[in-house]
Every structure is written in C-alpha cells, then in structure tokens.
Amino acid sequence: MMDPDKMSSSDRLLWAAINLISEKGYNGVTTQEIAAAAGLSEKTLFRQFGSKQNLLESALDRFHYAEEMRTLFQEKLVWELEADLLTVCRTYHAVMNRNRKLIQISMKDEAQLPGFKERSRQHPLQLLDFLTNYFIAMGERGKLIQTDPRLQAFTFMMSQFGAFLNDLEAGDNYPDIALEPYMLASVRLFARALTP
Amino acid sequence: MMDPDKMSSSDRLLWAAINLISEKGYNGVTTQEIAAAAGLSEKTLFRQFGSKQNLLESALDRFHYAEEMRTLFQEKLVWELEADLLTVCRTYHAVMNRNRKLIQISMKDEAQLPGFKERSRQHPLQLLDFLTNYFIAMGERGKLIQTDPRLQAFTFMMSQFGAFLNDLEAGDNYPDIALEPYMLASVRLFARALTP
DNA sequence: AATGTATGTCAGTGGTTACTGACATCAGGA
DNA sequence: TCCTGATGTCAGTAACCACTGACATACATT
Incomplete structure (x- = not known):
C-alpha cells in the first residue's frame, strides 16, 4: 500500500x-x-x-487513465492478435486497478460529482476507438475476420470491464478464478473467435 | 414504469x-x-x-433472481450453442434489468446492507455452475471444444455482466451500441470461439 | 350511529455534522 | 531570539435529520 x-x-x-x-x-x-x-x-x-x-x-483529481493507453497503441503492438490482446488486457487491468478506489467512489457517489462522470467516460470510449481501429487494420492484413469490428472490440472490452468490476465488488467470491488465468483464457478465446 | x-x-x-x-x-x-x-x-x-x-x-426483499435461471437450464435449452447462448443471454439481461435499481443500491450502499451482498452473490455463482455444466455436456456431445469450460463460462458471463453494468452507469455513453445488437454479436462471437 | 383503521398535521427532541473563531503549541529559519 | 507557518485544542453554531407523541380527519364496516 x-x-x-x-x-x-x-x-x-x-x-x-x-x-x-x-x-x-x-x-x-x-x-x-x-x-x-x-x-x-x-x-x-x-x-x-x-x-x-x-x-x-x-x-x-488523482484519477489517471489515458496516457498508457494512448502510447500502448503506438508502441507496444506486434500485430499478432493473441499477443496484442494480452498486452491490451494487462494494461487495462493495471490502469483500472491503480484507480480502483476512485472508481468505487465514482460509482457510489456520482450524485456528489458533477461532471466527473462525463469526463471519465471519455477514456473507455477512446479505448474502444483504438481497439476498433486495430481490428480494422488487422482485418486489412488478413489476420482477423471482417465482420463488425466495433462490436467485437466492445465485447472484448466488456468482458474485461465485467471481470474488473466483479473482482472489485465480489473480490473473493470466485476463489477458483484469479485474474491472471482469466486474462489468458479470455484472450485465447477471443483470439480463436476472431482469427480467420 | x-x-x-x-x-x-x-x-x-x-x-x-x-x-x-x-x-x-x-x-x-x-x-x-x-x-x-x-x-x-x-x-x-x-x-x-x-x-x-x-x-x-x-x-x-423485492430482489428476485434465481427462479428463471433455474428453470432455464432444465427446459429451454435446445443443445445448439448459438441459440442456447442467446437464450441465456436474454434471460440474464431480463433478470438484471428487472432488478436494475436494487443492484444500483447494493453497489452504492453495501455498507448499509449486512448480509445482502453475500446472499446475492450466490446467484451468479449458480449461473456459472449451470453454464459450466452445460459447456461440459456440450463438449461430451462433440459440439464444443474441450479446454476449460469454467473459464469459458466465466468469460461469457463477464462480457454480459460488463455490458449490463456499463449500460447501468453509462447509459447513453455509447449511442451507437444498443443492448440487443450487442447480445447478438457477442453470442455469435462466443459461438465461433467455442465451436470445434 | 358507533367504531376501527389508515392517514395527516404540528410541534417537538435528541443526536449528528460541517464548519468556525480564539488561542495555544511547536518546530525551523532569519 | 524572534518570527513564521503549520498544527492542535476547545468550545460553539447553525443546520439537518431520524423519529415521536398528541390530536385531528376521513372513510369504511358493523
């Protein structure tokens, strides 16, 4: 701590x-x-x-989010689906976990925080755009099925968002499911779903 | 209303x-x-x-959850992956949406609600078990890849849980993504990932 | 008509809580 | 040594709020 x-x-x-x-x-x-x-x-x-x-x-004001996500898509990608998804996944959870308590506050006391919600909603929207563009680019390279990149990106985001919030609230409710194996399994699942 | x-x-x-x-x-x-x-x-x-x-x-006390989920897995399944996932998905969102405000309360005021959290955590756990068993059964019928059914079920649940909570809090933040198309797309994605 | 039941009004009470002012303490730098 | 700045203590204020008691009202049943 x-x-x-x-x-x-x-x-x-x-x-x-x-x-x-x-x-x-x-x-x-x-x-x-x-x-x-x-x-x-x-x-x-x-x-x-x-x-x-x-x-x-x-x-x-201690809420920090965007920087890492921004650089992520410019530097760390290797254009290999499973590896990239895992990188995104790890970065996402790292950022969310760092802001853990602030996120809890913003959920509980939105009423007290005029404007904060609107501001913090920009971040996941940006991530969604980045991921969507990544999927489109991967599709053009023939490394991803071409169907609905935005909804696919959204599904991936939601699976991670859900797991994060589940861990935030439930914590030890799923003693047999830790975050790290979940990340690996879910990334593998998405990679299999999206690979041509 | x-x-x-x-x-x-x-x-x-x-x-x-x-x-x-x-x-x-x-x-x-x-x-x-x-x-x-x-x-x-x-x-x-x-x-x-x-x-x-x-x-x-x-x-x-107005929180209702389990009944539909219980009967769901005994009656409405047709042992065809995409159709069944969609049924689960719809039922899940219907139940969650009916309890929308109670879920919001339980998130904001867990401190005021001794024991409630513990009780309501049983429900998703049950669903996870049901889904896991369904995946195992499907695997035995050769209709599903055999890897890690529990983690796969959990990933599916989390993607729906995340989308529900996202809608609960963000609401109109993703104007281009409605719940119904999301359900179809995510179910299709999981079906593709899990079909042998 | 009489009675019971659910509701409203009003004027409280006791406790809590954000916030303040006056004054004391204490450490470090000039 | 003196001054400054940050902190503590203490007593207090004004507002708010959960909750109550006494009494009135309205309505339905008997």
Missing part, C-alpha cells in the same frame, strides 16, 4: 478520504473520521481544503 | 425509496423526501416501517 508517515499532511488527508469514502460513501463518512484516519485534527482538514466537498474533488 | 396511484401506501413508499436511494444513495436521501415522493406524510412512513433502515431492507 502506502505509508502515511512519509506523506505531507494534505496527501495524508486525501489518502484517508479516498480509503474511507470508497468504503462507506461520501455521506457515510464524517470529516472527523477522515482527519482521525489521517492522524490529523479536523481543523487541519478544513484549513487545507476548505470544505468536505472540495476534499472529495481534490481526491478525484 | 409503474403507476403509484394504484399502489398501496407501503408499496408506494417502497417504490419511492427504491427510486431515490438508487439515485442518491441511502445517506443522500431523507425520509421526508421519500415520503413526499410517495405522496404520503413522513409519519406514515415510520408507522409502516418503523425505521429508515427497515424501509431499505424491505425494499431489498
């Missing part, structure tokens, strides 16, 4: 806020709780952030 | 509670709001349900 001792006061507050709000929701946590979890006084929280709402919004 | 005028008082309260809590979360709604949305007084709410928490729990 992370060591609160080495962080600045505001970082510790953001860290505590993310942890608690992702668990209990914005309205389920008090500013006292957050301050206590950060090892600071409530007063410091308000001095640093002014309001609880602003603390939440500052926390949400 | 539903017409509140024709419902009993407690049904109207439950209906209003489900609507509001699914939008704003348990702690984001007041009992006054709920009563007003039901066209009743706050006093009636407490007379009927005793507490806000009990109102929520009563609302959650």
Whole structure:
C-alpha cells in the first residue's frame, strides 16, 4: 500500500478520504473520521481544503487513465492478435486497478460529482476507438475476420470491464478464478473467435 | 414504469425509496423526501416501517433472481450453442434489468446492507455452475471444444455482466451500441470461439 | 350511529455534522 | 531570539435529520 508517515499532511488527508469514502460513501463518512484516519485534527482538514466537498474533488483529481493507453497503441503492438490482446488486457487491468478506489467512489457517489462522470467516460470510449481501429487494420492484413469490428472490440472490452468490476465488488467470491488465468483464457478465446 | 396511484401506501413508499436511494444513495436521501415522493406524510412512513433502515431492507426483499435461471437450464435449452447462448443471454439481461435499481443500491450502499451482498452473490455463482455444466455436456456431445469450460463460462458471463453494468452507469455513453445488437454479436462471437 | 383503521398535521427532541473563531503549541529559519 | 507557518485544542453554531407523541380527519364496516 502506502505509508502515511512519509506523506505531507494534505496527501495524508486525501489518502484517508479516498480509503474511507470508497468504503462507506461520501455521506457515510464524517470529516472527523477522515482527519482521525489521517492522524490529523479536523481543523487541519478544513484549513487545507476548505470544505468536505472540495476534499472529495481534490481526491478525484488523482484519477489517471489515458496516457498508457494512448502510447500502448503506438508502441507496444506486434500485430499478432493473441499477443496484442494480452498486452491490451494487462494494461487495462493495471490502469483500472491503480484507480480502483476512485472508481468505487465514482460509482457510489456520482450524485456528489458533477461532471466527473462525463469526463471519465471519455477514456473507455477512446479505448474502444483504438481497439476498433486495430481490428480494422488487422482485418486489412488478413489476420482477423471482417465482420463488425466495433462490436467485437466492445465485447472484448466488456468482458474485461465485467471481470474488473466483479473482482472489485465480489473480490473473493470466485476463489477458483484469479485474474491472471482469466486474462489468458479470455484472450485465447477471443483470439480463436476472431482469427480467420 | 409503474403507476403509484394504484399502489398501496407501503408499496408506494417502497417504490419511492427504491427510486431515490438508487439515485442518491441511502445517506443522500431523507425520509421526508421519500415520503413526499410517495405522496404520503413522513409519519406514515415510520408507522409502516418503523425505521429508515427497515424501509431499505424491505425494499431489498423485492430482489428476485434465481427462479428463471433455474428453470432455464432444465427446459429451454435446445443443445445448439448459438441459440442456447442467446437464450441465456436474454434471460440474464431480463433478470438484471428487472432488478436494475436494487443492484444500483447494493453497489452504492453495501455498507448499509449486512448480509445482502453475500446472499446475492450466490446467484451468479449458480449461473456459472449451470453454464459450466452445460459447456461440459456440450463438449461430451462433440459440439464444443474441450479446454476449460469454467473459464469459458466465466468469460461469457463477464462480457454480459460488463455490458449490463456499463449500460447501468453509462447509459447513453455509447449511442451507437444498443443492448440487443450487442447480445447478438457477442453470442455469435462466443459461438465461433467455442465451436470445434 | 358507533367504531376501527389508515392517514395527516404540528410541534417537538435528541443526536449528528460541517464548519468556525480564539488561542495555544511547536518546530525551523532569519 | 524572534518570527513564521503549520498544527492542535476547545468550545460553539447553525443546520439537518431520524423519529415521536398528541390530536385531528376521513372513510369504511358493523
């Protein structure tokens, strides 16, 4: 995880806020709780952030997504379906897992976050476009069946998105299915479905 | 939707509670709001349900899932992969959509709902077992490749689960992708991947 | 007419909570 | 040593909110 001792006061507050709000929701946590979890006084929280709402919004600014995905499609592809899908898959889960708690917050407290949803929706849309174009290009090279690249890309994305969210919420509900074997199996399945 | 005028008082309260809590979360709604949305007084709410928490729990009792899924695998299968997957797919989305708002509540307010998560996790697990057994049986009939039926079933489930949740949260974010064409395309894709 | 049942109104109560102001403490740099 | 800046303490405020009790109303059954 992370060591609160080495962080600045505001970082510790953001860290505590993310942890608690992702668990209990914005309205389920008090500013006292957050301050206590950060090892600071409530007063410091308000001095640093002014309001609880602003603390939440500052926390949400830690959401990072796009960079890796953008470079992914320009650098790491080898134009071999199964290998590329696995690369996409791994990158996707890495990014999603890094933002795990922020995603939980945005699901629970969308009502508190005007505009955030709209912004964060751009990211999967971009990925969908990238993947679709990749499928089209692969089709032109004769390495992919030519039917409906956008829906195929969407299906692949949804299978990964579903697995991520399932893991996020259910966690240990499927003790026999870990993420890593799932990635391999699902990528193999899609490769078999899409190879001519 | 539903017409509140024709419902009993407690049904109207439950209906209003489900609507509001699914939008704003348990702690984001007041009992006054709920009563007003039901066209009743706050006093009636407490007379009927005793507490806000009990109102929520009563609302959650409206969660129905398993019956259709259970009969599905005993009656409606025709042992033809693509047709059967489509049947499963449709039934799954029908059930999930009927429980739409309750699922939203359970995601937002798991903290308020001791035990509910555990209970509702049984359902997808059952479906996974059913699907896995179906794949095994299909494999024995030579109608399915024999590799890893459980992971394959899980991948199919996750692609549908992901699409459902994506629709639940994003809604109109993918204007060019509707649920019905997605079901057809994804089922076709899986059928191609799993057919020998 | 009498009674019961479901509802409404109103005025609370006690607890919680975001947020504030005044003042103290304490460390580090000038 | 003095000053500065970040923090803590404490007491408090104003709002909100789940929940209650007393009483009235309206309607249906008997």
